[in-house]
Amino acid sequence: MKVDHSFFEEVSARSGQDLSRCFHCMCCSGGCPVAHGMDYLPNQILRMIQLGMRQEVLESRAIWLCIGCYACVTECPNRVHIPYMMDALREIALHEQVRIGEPDIWAFHREFLKQVGKRGRIYELEFMARYKLATGNLFQDAVMGMKMFRLGRLELLPSSVKHKEIMKKIREACDE
Amino acid sequence: MSNVRNTGEKRLRRVHYYPGCSLMSSARDFGTSLFQMFRLMGTWVEPLEDWNCCGASPAHSVNPDYATLLAGRNILLAERQGIDDLYVVCPSCFVRLRTAEKILATDASMNAKLAKACGREYEGGVRLKFTPEILSDAPSVFEKAVVNPLAGLRGVLYFGCLLTRPEWITGFDIRPYEKKLKKLVNVLDVETLDWSHSKQCCGSHLAVTKPDMVDGMVDRIRDHARRAGANCIIAFCPLCQVNLELRGKEVEPLPVFYISELIGLAAKLPGHEGWVKKHLVDPRPLLNSLGLV
Numbered sequence: 377m378k379v380d381h382s383f384f385e386e387v388s389a390r391s392g393q394d395l396s397r398c399f400h401c402m403c404c405s406g407g408c409p410v411a412h413g414m415d416y417l418p419n420q421i422l423r424m425i426q427l428g429m430r431q432e433v434l435e436s437r438a439i440w441l442c443i444g445c446y447a448c449v450t451e452c453p454n455r456v457h458i459p460y461m462m463d464a465l466r467e468i469a470l471h472e473q474v475r476i477g478e479p480d481i482w483a484f485h486r487e488f489l490k491q492v493g494k495r496g497r498i499y500e501l502e503f504m505a506r507y508k509l510a511t512g513n514l515f516q517d518a519v520m521g522m523k524m525f526r527l528g529r530l531e532l533l534p535s536s537v538k539h540k541e542i543m544k545k546i547r548e549a550c551d552e
Numbered sequence: 553m554s555n556v557r558n559t560g561e562k563r564l565r566r567v568h569y570y571p572g573c574s575l576m577s578s579a580r581d582f583g584t585s586l587f588q589m590f591r592l593m594g595t596w597v598e599p600l601e602d603w604n605c606c607g608a609s610p611a612h613s614v615n616p617d618y619a620t621l622l623a624g625r626n627i628l629l630a631e632r633q634g635i636d637d638l639y640v641v642c643p644s645c646f647v648r649l650r651t652a653e654k655i656l657a658t659d660a661s662m663n664a665k666l667a668k669a670c671g672r673e674y675e676g677g678v679r680l681k682f683t684p685e686i687l688s689d690a691p692s693v694f695e696k697a698v699v700n701p702l703a704g705l706r707g708v709l710y711f712g713c714l715l716t717r718p719e720w721i722t723g724f725d726i727r728p729y730e731k732k733l734k735k736l737v738n739v740l741d742v743e744t745l746d747w748s749h750s751k752q753c754c755g756s757h758l759a760v761t762k763p764d765m766v767d768g769m770v771d772r773i774r775d776h777a778r779r780a781g782a783n784c785i786i787a788f789c790p791l792c793q794v795n796l797e798l799r800g801k802e803v804e805p806l807p808v809f810y811i812s813e814l815i816g817l818a819a820k821l822p823g824h825e826g827w828v829k830k831h832l833v834d835p836r837p838l839l840n841s842l843g844l845v
Contacts, residue, residue, distance in 0.1 A: 444756075498605055527832070529578045538602050
């Protein structure tokens with residue numbers, strides 16, 4: 377059997393991580409606070425990259441569930457920065473337009489970044505409304521949302537940077 | 553000069569801070585309690601002018617370069633505004649800013665991108681500092697200010713994730729400050745208890761997208777806090793505070809205080825009556841039963 381190394385090399389280069397250092401001690405997966413909800417454990421994802429399983433990795437739910445709390449890299453005896461690896465995998469998944477394993481989480485990120493691109497800061501009311509529209513979870517947390525609103529923990533009006541064009545320029549500089 | 557107090561020899565220290573989005577909205581009370589606390593320490597606080605969102609989790613999750621430039625613009629602004637030390641309140645913002653600083657210092661092509669968007673390269677003139685650094689220097693100041701000792705409150709310190717990871721990852725080491733922060737809470741007459749979950753993740757943005765999962769995570773944290781004998785949790789991060797009060801289903805909720813809020817309560821700083829009303833888990837029954845409000 378021949379293993380395709382191109383995926384391994386692509387992820388290594390993009391994440392700046394030497395993924396061959398992993399010897400599968402599973403410390404990362406043991407320390408991960410969301411491992412129980414993942415389809416593949418963090419070290420399994422790494423193994424799948426080593427084996428060239430491009431599609432399975434890019435369409436997995438695990439790469440979206442990683443919060444980036446850095447518990448895994450704290451535990452890793454070989455200092456493999458798994459959160460950077462996950463960042464790179466999501467970037468590749470979006471670039472290649474594969475099926476997204478966790479559409480709601482992607483919608484969250486997307487709507488958040490739209491807010492940032494628009495005014496440089498987050499306007500929580502609009503952000504939450506747009507997230508709900510994008511996912512169809514209209515009534516999830518409606519009661520809690522009302523409570524936060526009543527307690528004055530949501531701002532009524534958005535604030536923004538002085539010159540909004542700067543946000544567009546930043547975005548463009550990254551997309552080149 | 554505005555930073556010299558006329559009343560005497562003492563010079564008011566000027567502190568510049570990066571507010572971040574949550575401090576301006578869902579954690580506004582954390583913000584105001586922090587400002588009152590800084591005032592008590594004899595410092596003058598000013599926000600970074602024209603700051604923008606650091607990109608939080610979403611930016612680095614899907615486009616790491618974007619995360620670097622978003623955070624990078626803020627440190628560039630600080631440099632241009634002549635700020636030497638920029639204090640960051642939220643651990644997540646801090647790690648984002650610190651990561652961008654590291655990348656800009658080592659990757660010339662990223663700095664060139666920043667210059668292309670913002671008109672100038674970052675030269676490396678800003679020291680990023682984290683609020684616990686300034687807090688932990690001052691227990692004696694707070695000790696003198698206590699007029700309402702919070703006896704009866706038994707808290708567990710909850711540091712959360714990013715605040716506590718090793719220095720080679722985040723650029724900040726909590727260990728030298730842990731004892732001091734504990735002492736700071738103790739001078740307010742709050743008892744602190746040892747427990748196992750002070751560095752567990754609160755669930756972060758999954759609280760919105762995967763509520764059931766975060767319910768479980770918060771329940772576990774609460775359960776361990778209760779088992780340690782705590783009647784409240786003390787947090788340092790605006791997002792942790794919201795998640796720990798918002799989520800969780802099985803275990804009886806505990807109020808989660810910001811460290812600065814407790815200082816406000818103990819020293820009766822202006823506005824403290826208002827802060828306790830804004831919790832998702834109302835702390836007033838607990839505070840009333842102990843005769844603290």
